[in-house]
Amino acid sequence: MSLLAQLNLVLKYSTPVGRAWLPILFIIRVLMAFIAETSVWKDEESLFVCNTQQPGCATLCYGHLHRFTHPQYWFLQLILVTAPTLLLMAYSLTRPEGSKAACDDWIAMESSQEGKSFSTKPLIASSISKKYYILSLLFKLILEIAFLVGYWYFVDFHVSEQYSCKNYPCPHKVECFYPDAFKKNVFIIIMLSLTGVSILLLMLELILLLTKKGCK
Template identity: 35%
Template structure:
């Protein structure tokens, strides 16, 4: 939502408003490509898609389990005694999902993948662009006739937006790390409780 609302307006002119001190055809394009191998907007869109994918896969797994256990509950209701038949493992009588066992493991896996992807995109952004929009780009690529200087439009505004997106990514990363430790602690507490009871 933030990308659609604000970033498009800030970065919509990044190539068209970049001014270089040469009129050589194609020079501005290659200088832009040197400075921005991938547009910030596209990079952040890819980040959102990649970081959301583990959650979507986990939700698909949950939906599959819920569907299987609903079928199992219907089967158990139709059976007279239900003895010797596998009981639903992840849903209670009301159909509420309990995160434990394989479901907890797949959720923890999705959180770990989100942490890795979020960290990879933060590092990737640093290596591709840095965290500050430099107003002047020096370019020596062909077809530029000599060392060309190009100037970005609104570099301060773009820097503010880059820092905002970096903060959002870091907060997301931190929350995922906290959630991972919470899940691991909860799982070990439950395991210790079961060990003491048996």
């Protein structure tokens, strides 16, 4: 409840669009990434096979194909995209009002351990200016776009059932076979769509705030 109270103050300048982003899109993406990691991408490397018995060839081909697995990339994306909001909460607590609230809460906890009666209040962050909230939105938008571009370099937009590999120690060009390609592509499409929706919502909220149509 304390974290929710802090988040509510940090998001005091957010529009209804921004308030929908965190509970809806973020939670859905976390759940989708978790399901993908624990079911579709589970034991993926052991199921990745190549038509050769050369030791180390299949392992090298799998590593060449994957700098990141898709779930690893999605979790990294979610952590970094939510980082501006978390940093904003941390900044609000370091301000004089937030620091005093933290001190009062610590004193109350110490009194509890000594058996004294007291009334507890949630740790409240001090309010922040509108420009900091707009900057956090801008950073989130840049990160979302950067991770979308990063698909070209770190993971694929599409998973093929068959993959050709020719690298040492493979003796020649070998064919490798990717497990559950159809299921993986379904998850990739869903996560790409959610990233696109997130970008649109962030852009819309920035427009509303910059045109002074957002509500506090």
